[in-house]
Amino acid sequence: MNFASDNIVGASAPVLQAIVEANAGAMAAYGNDEISKRVRARFSELFEREVSVFFAATGTAANALALSSAVPPYGLCVCHREAHIIDDECGAPEFFMHGAKLVGLPGVGAKLKADEVAAYLSSLPKAVKQMPPKALSISQVSEGGLVYSPDELAALGQVCREHSMFFHMDGARFANALVALGCTPAEMTWKQGVDILSFGATKNGGLMAEAIVVFKPELSEALDYRSKRAGQIISKGRLIAAQFEGYFADDHWLANARHANRMAKLLSEGLLQLPGVRLAWPTEANEVFPILPQALNQRLKAAGVLYNSWTELSLPEGEQIAEDEALIRLVASWATQEEDVRRLLEIATSGVERQAAE
Numbered sequence: 001m002n003f004a005s006d007n008i009v010g011a012s013a014p015v016l017q018a019i020v021e022a023n024a025g026a027m028a029a030y031g032n033d034e035i036s037k038r039v040r041a042r043f044s045e046l047f048e049r050e051v052s053v054f055f056a057a058t059g060t061a062a063n064a065l066a067l068s069s070a071v072p073p074y075g076l077c078v079c080h081r082e083a084h085i086i087d088d089e090c091g092a093p094e095f096f097m098h099g100a101k102l103v104g105l106p107g108v109g110a111k112l113k114a115d116e117v118a119a120y121l122s123s124l125p126k127a128v129k130q131m132p133p134k135a136l137s138i139s140q141v142s143e144g145g146l147v148y149s150p151d152e153l154a155a156l157g158q159v160c161r162e163h164s165m166f167f168h169m170d171g172a173r174f175a176n177a178l179v180a181l182g183c184t185p186a187e188m189t190w191k192q193g194v195d196i197l198s199f200g201a202t203k204n205g206g207l208m209a210e211a212i213v214v215f216k217p218e219l220s221e222a223l224d225y226r227s228k229r230a231g232q233i234i235s236k237g238r239l240i241a242a243q244f245e246g247y248f249a250d251d252h253w254l255a256n257a258r259h260a261n262r263m264a265k266l267l268s269e270g271l272l273q274l275p276g277v278r279l280a281w282p283t284e285a286n287e288v289f290p291i292l293p294q295a296l297n298q299r300l301k302a303a304g305v306l307y308n309s310w311t312e313l314s315l316p317e318g319e320q321i322a323e324d325e326a327l328i329r330l331v332a333s334w335a336t337q338e339e340d341v342r343r344l345l346e347i348a349t350s351g352v353e354r355q356a357a358e
Protein backbone atom coordinates (compact mmCIF):
# COMPACT_ATOMS: atom_id res chain seq x y z
CA MET A 1 0.00 0.00 0.00
CA ASN A 2 1.68 3.10 -1.22
CA PHE A 3 0.22 6.49 -0.32
CA ALA A 4 3.52 8.38 -0.59
CA SER A 5 2.48 10.53 -3.56
CA ASP A 6 0.47 10.63 -6.74
CA ASN A 7 3.49 10.15 -8.95
CA ILE A 8 4.38 6.72 -7.62
CA VAL A 9 2.08 5.13 -10.19
CA GLY A 10 2.62 4.87 -13.95
CA ALA A 11 0.67 6.44 -16.78
CA SER A 12 -2.97 5.58 -17.44
CA ALA A 13 -4.08 3.35 -20.33
CA PRO A 14 -5.72 6.09 -22.50
CA VAL A 15 -2.57 8.21 -22.23
CA LEU A 16 -0.32 5.28 -23.19
CA GLN A 17 -2.68 4.33 -26.01
CA ALA A 18 -2.56 7.88 -27.39
CA ILE A 19 1.25 7.71 -27.39
CA VAL A 20 1.17 4.39 -29.25
CA GLU A 21 -1.22 5.82 -31.85
CA ALA A 22 0.95 8.92 -32.31
CA ASN A 23 4.04 6.79 -32.77
CA ALA A 24 3.43 5.61 -36.33
CA GLY A 25 4.86 7.37 -39.35
CA ALA A 26 6.91 10.50 -39.83
CA MET A 27 5.87 13.92 -38.59
CA ALA A 28 7.51 17.30 -38.18
CA ALA A 29 9.78 17.50 -35.14
CA TYR A 30 10.06 20.02 -32.27
CA GLY A 31 6.33 20.51 -31.78
CA ASN A 32 5.57 21.53 -35.35
CA ASP A 33 3.50 18.40 -35.93
CA GLU A 34 -0.26 18.11 -36.36
CA ILE A 35 -0.83 16.50 -32.95
CA SER A 36 0.92 19.32 -31.09
CA LYS A 37 -1.10 21.85 -33.09
CA ARG A 38 -4.33 20.01 -32.31
CA VAL A 39 -3.52 19.86 -28.61
CA ARG A 40 -2.67 23.57 -28.48
CA ALA A 41 -6.05 24.32 -30.08
CA ARG A 42 -7.70 21.98 -27.56
CA PHE A 43 -6.22 24.00 -24.69
CA SER A 44 -7.75 27.17 -26.18
CA GLU A 45 -11.11 25.41 -26.41
CA LEU A 46 -10.83 24.15 -22.85
CA PHE A 47 -9.98 27.59 -21.47
CA GLU A 48 -12.60 29.31 -23.67
CA ARG A 49 -10.11 31.75 -25.13
CA GLU A 50 -6.94 31.95 -27.17
CA VAL A 51 -4.00 30.69 -25.09
CA SER A 52 -0.35 29.97 -25.91
CA VAL A 53 0.89 26.55 -24.86
CA PHE A 54 4.45 25.38 -24.27
CA PHE A 55 4.99 21.73 -23.43
CA ALA A 56 7.48 20.66 -20.78
CA ALA A 57 8.73 17.35 -19.46
CA THR A 58 8.59 18.24 -15.76
CA GLY A 59 6.61 20.49 -13.47
CA THR A 60 9.83 22.06 -12.25
CA ALA A 61 10.70 23.11 -15.82
CA ALA A 62 7.19 24.47 -16.37
CA ASN A 63 7.31 26.50 -13.14
CA ALA A 64 10.83 27.81 -13.67
CA LEU A 65 10.13 28.84 -17.26
CA ALA A 66 6.75 30.39 -16.47
CA LEU A 67 8.28 32.45 -13.68
CA SER A 68 11.27 33.43 -15.79
CA SER A 69 8.97 35.16 -18.23
CA ALA A 70 7.00 36.92 -15.46
CA VAL A 71 9.81 38.13 -13.19
CA PRO A 72 12.85 40.22 -14.20
CA PRO A 73 16.22 39.48 -12.54
CA TYR A 74 15.74 42.33 -10.04
CA GLY A 75 12.21 41.25 -9.05
CA LEU A 76 10.57 39.34 -6.22
CA CYS A 77 8.18 36.46 -6.63
CA VAL A 78 5.91 35.97 -3.62
CA CYS A 79 4.76 32.45 -2.76
CA HIS A 80 3.91 30.30 0.25
CA ARG A 81 6.91 29.31 2.34
CA GLU A 82 6.15 25.65 1.66
CA ALA A 83 5.61 26.15 -2.07
CA HIS A 84 7.11 23.54 -4.36
CA ILE A 85 8.94 26.33 -6.23
CA ILE A 86 10.77 27.45 -3.07
CA ASP A 87 11.22 24.10 -1.32
CA ASP A 88 11.39 21.34 -3.88
CA GLU A 89 12.94 22.59 -7.11
CA CYS A 90 16.57 22.98 -6.10
CA GLY A 91 16.58 26.69 -6.94
CA ALA A 92 15.46 26.18 -10.57
CA PRO A 93 13.05 29.16 -10.54
CA GLU A 94 15.75 31.51 -9.19
CA PHE A 95 18.25 30.04 -11.66
CA PHE A 96 15.94 30.67 -14.61
CA MET A 97 14.91 34.09 -13.29
CA HIS A 98 18.60 35.05 -13.29
CA GLY A 99 18.84 36.55 -9.82
CA ALA A 100 15.23 37.26 -8.93
CA LYS A 101 14.21 36.07 -5.48
CA LEU A 102 11.42 33.93 -4.12
CA VAL A 103 9.93 35.08 -0.85
CA GLY A 104 7.81 32.64 1.17
CA LEU A 105 4.89 33.78 3.34
CA PRO A 106 3.10 31.71 6.00
CA GLY A 107 -0.45 30.35 5.75
CA VAL A 108 -2.40 27.36 7.12
CA GLY A 109 -2.21 24.27 4.91
CA ALA A 110 0.28 25.99 2.58
CA LYS A 111 -2.41 28.38 1.37
CA LEU A 112 -2.04 32.15 1.07
CA LYS A 113 -4.67 34.70 2.07
CA ALA A 114 -5.19 37.78 -0.10
CA ASP A 115 -5.24 40.23 2.84
CA GLU A 116 -2.00 38.79 4.24
CA VAL A 117 -0.29 38.98 0.85
CA ALA A 118 -1.54 42.58 0.49
CA ALA A 119 -0.25 43.47 3.98
CA TYR A 120 3.16 42.00 3.17
CA LEU A 121 3.34 43.90 -0.12
CA SER A 122 2.36 47.18 1.58
CA SER A 123 5.10 46.65 4.16
CA LEU A 124 7.84 46.58 1.49
CA PRO A 125 9.84 49.81 1.30
CA LYS A 126 9.49 51.53 -2.06
CA ALA A 127 13.17 52.21 -2.49
CA VAL A 128 15.62 51.24 -5.18
CA LYS A 129 17.42 49.01 -2.66
CA GLN A 130 14.24 46.90 -2.33
CA MET A 131 13.59 44.28 -5.00
CA PRO A 132 10.13 45.12 -6.36
CA PRO A 133 7.46 42.38 -6.22
CA LYS A 134 6.74 41.28 -9.77
CA ALA A 135 4.76 38.06 -9.42
CA LEU A 136 2.67 36.01 -7.05
CA SER A 137 2.77 32.23 -7.41
CA ILE A 138 0.25 29.92 -5.76
CA SER A 139 -0.21 26.16 -5.98
CA GLN A 140 -3.66 24.88 -6.87
CA VAL A 141 -4.02 22.34 -5.10
CA SER A 142 -1.78 23.78 -2.33
CA GLU A 143 1.10 21.72 -0.92
CA GLY A 144 -1.19 21.11 2.06
CA GLY A 145 -3.91 19.65 -0.15
CA LEU A 146 -6.16 22.71 0.10
CA VAL A 147 -8.05 24.24 -2.80
CA TYR A 148 -8.41 27.96 -3.52
CA SER A 149 -12.04 28.84 -4.35
CA PRO A 150 -12.75 31.12 -7.33
CA ASP A 151 -13.47 33.96 -4.87
CA GLU A 152 -10.14 33.43 -3.09
CA LEU A 153 -8.38 33.38 -6.45
CA ALA A 154 -10.18 36.56 -7.51
CA ALA A 155 -9.05 38.29 -4.30
CA LEU A 156 -5.44 37.27 -4.96
CA GLY A 157 -5.81 38.35 -8.60
CA GLN A 158 -7.01 41.75 -7.41
CA VAL A 159 -3.97 42.13 -5.13
CA CYS A 160 -1.73 41.31 -8.10
CA ARG A 161 -3.42 43.94 -10.26
CA GLU A 162 -3.17 46.56 -7.51
CA HIS A 163 0.58 45.92 -7.27
CA SER A 164 1.21 45.47 -11.01
CA MET A 165 2.30 41.87 -10.45
CA PHE A 166 1.76 38.83 -12.63
CA PHE A 167 -0.26 35.96 -11.16
CA HIS A 168 1.17 32.46 -11.65
CA MET A 169 -0.62 29.23 -10.77
CA ASP A 170 1.31 26.01 -10.21
CA GLY A 171 -1.33 23.54 -11.32
CA ALA A 172 0.54 20.31 -10.68
CA ARG A 173 -2.81 19.03 -9.35
CA PHE A 174 -5.00 21.23 -11.56
CA ALA A 175 -7.59 18.52 -12.29
CA ASN A 176 -7.96 17.56 -8.62
CA ALA A 177 -8.75 21.18 -7.75
CA LEU A 178 -11.07 21.58 -10.72
CA VAL A 179 -13.29 18.62 -9.87
CA ALA A 180 -13.24 19.55 -6.17
CA LEU A 181 -14.62 22.99 -7.07
CA GLY A 182 -16.88 21.80 -9.88
CA CYS A 183 -16.02 24.89 -11.92
CA THR A 184 -14.57 25.34 -15.41
CA PRO A 185 -10.86 25.73 -16.21
CA ALA A 186 -11.58 29.36 -17.17
CA GLU A 187 -13.32 30.03 -13.85
CA MET A 188 -10.32 28.66 -11.99
CA THR A 189 -7.74 30.71 -13.89
CA TRP A 190 -7.87 33.78 -16.14
CA LYS A 191 -11.38 34.80 -15.09
CA GLN A 192 -9.91 35.36 -11.60
CA GLY A 193 -6.81 37.11 -12.90
CA VAL A 194 -4.35 34.22 -13.37
CA ASP A 195 -1.88 35.26 -16.09
CA ILE A 196 0.18 32.12 -16.54
CA LEU A 197 -0.37 28.52 -15.49
CA SER A 198 1.78 25.44 -15.08
CA PHE A 199 -0.72 22.80 -16.15
CA GLY A 200 0.27 19.45 -14.70
CA ALA A 201 -1.04 16.17 -16.06
CA THR A 202 1.77 13.83 -14.98
CA LYS A 203 0.42 13.19 -11.49
CA ASN A 204 -3.07 12.51 -12.82
CA GLY A 205 -2.30 9.87 -15.48
CA GLY A 206 0.37 11.38 -17.74
CA LEU A 207 3.83 9.99 -18.38
CA MET A 208 5.65 13.32 -18.67
CA ALA A 209 2.85 15.69 -19.51
CA GLU A 210 3.26 19.28 -18.38
CA ALA A 211 2.34 22.47 -20.18
CA ILE A 212 2.75 26.19 -19.61
CA VAL A 213 -0.53 27.86 -20.52
CA VAL A 214 -0.23 31.61 -21.08
CA PHE A 215 -3.24 33.90 -20.79
CA LYS A 216 -1.37 37.20 -21.03
CA PRO A 217 0.17 37.33 -24.52
CA GLU A 218 3.16 39.48 -23.46
CA LEU A 219 4.33 36.59 -21.25
CA SER A 220 4.64 34.24 -24.19
CA GLU A 221 6.84 36.53 -26.27
CA ALA A 222 10.16 34.85 -25.54
CA LEU A 223 8.94 31.59 -24.04
CA ASP A 224 9.85 29.52 -27.07
CA TYR A 225 13.46 30.75 -26.84
CA ARG A 226 13.50 30.24 -23.08
CA SER A 227 12.10 26.72 -23.51
CA LYS A 228 14.70 25.84 -26.09
CA ARG A 229 17.50 27.14 -23.89
CA ALA A 230 16.13 25.04 -21.05
CA GLY A 231 16.06 21.93 -23.24
CA GLN A 232 12.30 21.73 -23.10
CA ILE A 233 11.51 21.83 -26.82
CA ILE A 234 11.42 18.11 -27.22
CA SER A 235 12.36 16.83 -30.65
CA LYS A 236 9.71 14.08 -30.77
CA GLY A 237 7.24 16.57 -29.36
CA ARG A 238 4.28 14.75 -30.84
CA LEU A 239 4.69 12.00 -28.25
CA ILE A 240 4.53 14.59 -25.45
CA ALA A 241 1.49 16.31 -27.00
CA ALA A 242 -0.26 12.99 -27.68
CA GLN A 243 -0.48 12.35 -23.96
CA PHE A 244 -2.86 15.28 -23.67
CA GLU A 245 -5.10 13.86 -26.41
CA GLY A 246 -5.54 10.68 -24.39
CA TYR A 247 -5.82 12.72 -21.20
CA PHE A 248 -8.61 15.02 -22.38
CA ALA A 249 -10.55 12.48 -24.48
CA ASP A 250 -13.91 11.50 -22.96
CA ASP A 251 -13.06 13.60 -19.88
CA HIS A 252 -10.60 10.91 -18.81
CA TRP A 253 -8.62 13.52 -16.81
CA LEU A 254 -11.68 14.55 -14.82
CA ALA A 255 -12.63 10.93 -14.10
CA ASN A 256 -9.08 10.25 -12.87
CA ALA A 257 -9.13 13.27 -10.58
CA ARG A 258 -12.59 12.46 -9.23
CA HIS A 259 -11.42 8.97 -8.38
CA ALA A 260 -8.31 10.24 -6.57
CA ASN A 261 -10.33 12.78 -4.60
CA ARG A 262 -12.92 10.17 -3.69
CA MET A 263 -10.22 7.80 -2.42
CA ALA A 264 -8.76 10.60 -0.29
CA LYS A 265 -12.21 11.36 1.12
CA LEU A 266 -12.73 7.68 2.01
CA LEU A 267 -9.36 7.60 3.74
CA SER A 268 -10.02 10.81 5.56
CA GLU A 269 -13.50 9.84 6.77
CA GLY A 270 -12.31 6.41 7.83
CA LEU A 271 -9.34 7.72 9.80
CA LEU A 272 -11.51 10.29 11.55
CA GLN A 273 -13.56 7.44 13.05
CA LEU A 274 -10.52 6.34 15.05
CA PRO A 275 -9.89 7.61 18.56
CA GLY A 276 -7.07 10.12 18.80
CA VAL A 277 -7.06 10.94 15.08
CA ARG A 278 -7.80 14.45 13.79
CA LEU A 279 -7.07 16.29 10.59
CA ALA A 280 -4.53 19.09 10.51
CA TRP A 281 -6.91 20.83 8.06
CA PRO A 282 -9.77 19.58 5.87
CA THR A 283 -9.34 17.10 3.02
CA GLU A 284 -10.33 19.04 -0.08
CA ALA A 285 -8.69 17.16 -2.96
CA ASN A 286 -6.55 14.00 -3.12
CA GLU A 287 -4.31 14.47 -0.08
CA VAL A 288 -5.03 13.75 3.58
CA PHE A 289 -3.07 15.26 6.47
CA PRO A 290 -4.01 13.38 9.64
CA ILE A 291 -2.52 13.81 13.09
CA LEU A 292 -2.22 10.32 14.56
CA PRO A 293 -1.16 8.76 17.84
CA GLN A 294 2.46 7.55 17.39
CA ALA A 295 1.34 4.02 18.22
CA LEU A 296 -0.94 4.01 15.21
CA ASN A 297 1.73 5.62 13.03
CA GLN A 298 4.15 2.84 14.00
CA ARG A 299 1.55 0.16 13.40
CA LEU A 300 0.82 1.41 9.89
CA LYS A 301 4.53 1.58 9.11
CA ALA A 302 5.09 -1.90 10.53
CA ALA A 303 2.31 -3.19 8.27
CA GLY A 304 4.22 -1.80 5.28
CA VAL A 305 1.99 1.17 4.47
CA LEU A 306 4.11 3.80 2.70
CA TYR A 307 3.57 7.53 3.26
CA ASN A 308 5.50 10.60 4.37
CA SER A 309 5.59 12.46 7.65
CA TRP A 310 4.85 16.15 7.17
CA THR A 311 6.12 19.50 8.39
CA GLU A 312 4.32 21.25 11.24
CA LEU A 313 5.06 24.64 9.74
CA SER A 314 1.57 25.41 8.46
CA LEU A 315 -0.66 24.14 11.25
CA PRO A 316 -3.64 26.29 12.26
CA GLU A 317 -3.08 28.61 15.23
CA GLY A 318 -3.45 26.72 18.49
CA GLU A 319 -2.88 23.30 16.89
CA GLN A 320 0.09 21.36 18.22
CA ILE A 321 1.51 17.93 17.62
CA ALA A 322 2.17 16.25 20.97
CA GLU A 323 5.27 14.11 21.50
CA ASP A 324 3.23 10.94 21.17
CA GLU A 325 1.61 12.10 17.92
CA ALA A 326 2.67 12.41 14.28
CA LEU A 327 1.54 14.54 11.36
CA ILE A 328 1.56 12.55 8.13
CA ARG A 329 0.52 12.98 4.50
CA LEU A 330 -1.41 10.31 2.60
CA VAL A 331 -1.90 10.87 -1.14
CA ALA A 332 -4.44 9.10 -3.34
CA SER A 333 -3.98 8.93 -7.09
CA TRP A 334 -6.03 8.08 -10.18
CA ALA A 335 -4.81 4.48 -9.71
CA THR A 336 -5.41 4.07 -5.97
CA GLN A 337 -7.38 0.91 -5.32
CA GLU A 338 -10.36 1.19 -3.01
CA GLU A 339 -9.24 -2.15 -1.60
CA ASP A 340 -5.99 -0.57 -0.45
CA VAL A 341 -7.82 2.26 1.27
CA ARG A 342 -10.06 -0.25 3.06
CA ARG A 343 -7.07 -2.39 3.98
CA LEU A 344 -5.25 0.60 5.48
CA LEU A 345 -8.35 1.47 7.50
CA GLU A 346 -8.67 -2.14 8.67
CA ILE A 347 -5.07 -2.16 9.85
CA ALA A 348 -5.62 1.14 11.62
CA THR A 349 -8.86 -0.03 13.22
CA SER A 350 -7.50 -3.41 14.32
CA GLY A 351 -4.57 -1.57 15.85
CA VAL A 352 -6.90 0.56 17.91
CA GLU A 353 -8.99 -2.45 18.97
CA ARG A 354 -5.88 -4.35 20.01
CA GLN A 355 -4.67 -1.38 22.02
CA ALA A 356 -8.03 -1.11 23.78
CA ALA A 357 -7.88 -4.81 24.68
CA GLU A 358 -4.32 -4.54 26.06
Ligand SMILES: Cc1ncc(COP(=O)(O)O)c(C=O)c1O
Pocket residue numbers: 057058059060061084085139142143170172202
Ligand atom coordinates in the same frame (compact mmCIF):
# COMPACT_ATOMS: atom_id res chain seq x y z
C1 LIG B 1 2.96 21.55 -6.12
C2 LIG B 1 3.87 20.89 -7.12
N1 LIG B 1 4.35 21.59 -8.16
C3 LIG B 1 5.10 21.03 -9.11
C4 LIG B 1 5.44 19.70 -9.06
C5 LIG B 1 6.19 19.10 -10.23
O1 LIG B 1 7.42 18.68 -10.01
P1 LIG B 1 8.28 17.72 -10.95
O2 LIG B 1 9.40 18.57 -11.43
O3 LIG B 1 8.68 16.64 -10.07
O4 LIG B 1 7.43 17.27 -12.11
C6 LIG B 1 5.03 18.93 -7.98
C7 LIG B 1 5.45 17.52 -7.84
O5 LIG B 1 5.67 17.00 -6.80
C8 LIG B 1 4.20 19.53 -6.99
O6 LIG B 1 3.74 18.83 -5.95
